[in-house]
Amino acid sequence: MKVTMFHFMPYRDLPADFPPKGLASAWVDTPWWQYGDASKVTDYYNWSIDELMLAAKLGFDGVGLNEHHQNPYGFMCNPNLFGATLARMTRDQGLDHVALVQLGATISSCPPIRLAEEYAVLDCLSGGRLIAGLPTGLGNDVSISNGITPMEHRERWREGVDLMLKAWTAKEFFAWNGKYNQLPKVNLWPRPVQEPHPPVLIPGAASSSTWDYCHDRDFPYAYLSYFGGKSAEQVMDRFWARAAAKGKDANPYRASFLQIVGVAETDRKAEEEYGKHVEYFYHKLLHLPIGYISPPGNADYKSLLNIFLSGKDLIQISDFTVDLKPLKAKAMIEKEFVVVGSPATVRAKLEAMAKRLNVGHLMVALQFGSMPHAQAEKNIDLFGREVLPHLQKIWEDQNWENHWWPKTLRKRGAQQRERATA
Amino acid sequence: MVASTIKTISIKHCNFEAKVKTAGSGPPLVYLHAAGGPIWDPFVEGLCGRYTVYAPHHPGTGETARDSIYAVESLWDLLLIYEELFDALGLGAVPVIGTSFGGMMACEFAAHRPERVSKMVLLDPVGLWRDDAPVAPYMLMPPDKLVATLYKHLDSPPVQAALKMPDDPKQVAVITADLVWALGATGKFVWPIPDKGLKKRLHRVKAPTLIVWGEDDALISVVYAKEFAARIPGARVEIIEDCGHVPQVERLDVLEPLVRKFLDA
16 A cells, blocks of 8 residues: 655644634634634645655655645645645755655636646656645635635536646647636646656545546546545445446555545553644534535535535535534544544555455655644654555555656565665 | 416527516516515415516526526526527516515616516615625524514514415425525525626616615615615605514505505606
């Protein structure tokens, strides 16, 4: 299995009474001038980069970044700024085994031709180590923070992906006469190192139309849930059923899963050390109303009807089946929203999860919520030494080809990993 | 209840199959609905006693195909659809009443084809913007906040009647999905700021215009009444006291005679 350390880059010092009564959302509505401190963000950004670099040194297969706006949950306005930093730093330190998993730039709210260029730059800078995430993005990021009409969100994404792929691969000049992009003459400089283009990755939140999109194009899918492997079972079962129905094999590398993880010496210690950061993440940072995630026009009519007829709202469809606020960390650990425990516990749970969900890529968030830098380093270190080597062996006994990882990094096996971290 | 029919009209522009609710008798009058989709309320019903009311459904709402909105890419498309629709219905110069989003569309149409609108009534229309009185972000509100913003007296019998849902949960689900979709389908022409250049076009309006505003409109402040009036030549403003965004529901008793008098004059 390929294991990536994923970072949200959150605001780590929101006050204990956040969110105050009446604050509708942590996203969009949290006043920077009241809660934000730019000098703290200087630390956060630099710590986050250090944390990802530590993971790279410990032999993780990838480092992962994403894009969000106007919120304390994670504020990488352009993941490629940080991707470029990591491309250079990993290269300088001889960590050329590490993939850059850009999960990624939000296509609907940025000129896709610019993103095609930026991804090509990252692929060149890193010597062909880019995985190009192509997310549809959250409604609030695209439509509120960037003003895109909700009804155009998905159309813009589809057109943007097509444009990017063509811009990377065309061996001729072409004009693009799209609904949202018109370009008189496309001739991208540079092109990516990887041929025909970097592996792509489509993140999603359990929408069947996204699965079909992936299967029809042989793109891999990253299920981004904060509710753990158990709640993902039903979703991933349907993903694989859909794959089978479309004649696709059960190659686990078609799928990625994101998991929040905390490791300490014992289960009890882990619960004590990570509990408050778990609650900070779920209670404060995930304070995001459904009307923001999906403003009217964002979800198509058929989906709306399904949602309202099934009596579930959009949040529930994404497995937000419970009101998070009353849930204590202990309950969230028990429900396995988060995997928190000793190395042995975490190993066992993640292995079982990967096999049950049939996922070949695991993204672990090892810094989450208010977790301070030193604790994040400890978590990454323990995970890297005690858990990672075990997980990386999963699927190696099976002969699946990972078509969705940079070619030069695919064959990195156990021996090479040991040499790299010796 | 006045007998009504749904007219189906094939529009060449955008291949749109238009649906127009038609009822009443007398000279023609066009009624344009709000962002939440077509509603047939006592106000419209009352108009049917004296007019043949044509109430087109915005693409994607009411009786129209839900996906029909995708092909309508711009305000320009939408206006050309309305123009073709007026032609198909044989409407020469007719009175147009528009409420909220429909008020904006009435203005747009009256600016685009001034000779096709004989009189215009605007009920708390959207379409202009002032930084010191921003239009409330109604598309982002949870349902309880949205209704609290729309109405001044939530508990009053007419508001309660307007908000009443059927008992069948399936019907409620369809109504809710239709409402969210209608907000998205109309939102295509006002997101994220409902200021798409109407302020530059309003001077073209030739129709005598009555602007009606609920004094306590929390969705679009009453200060906009003056903004519309300042740009529409000869427009008259009537402010209705103790009333929110929807005078036709909250103060039908005041609105009805105002509109009748204006249309009869």
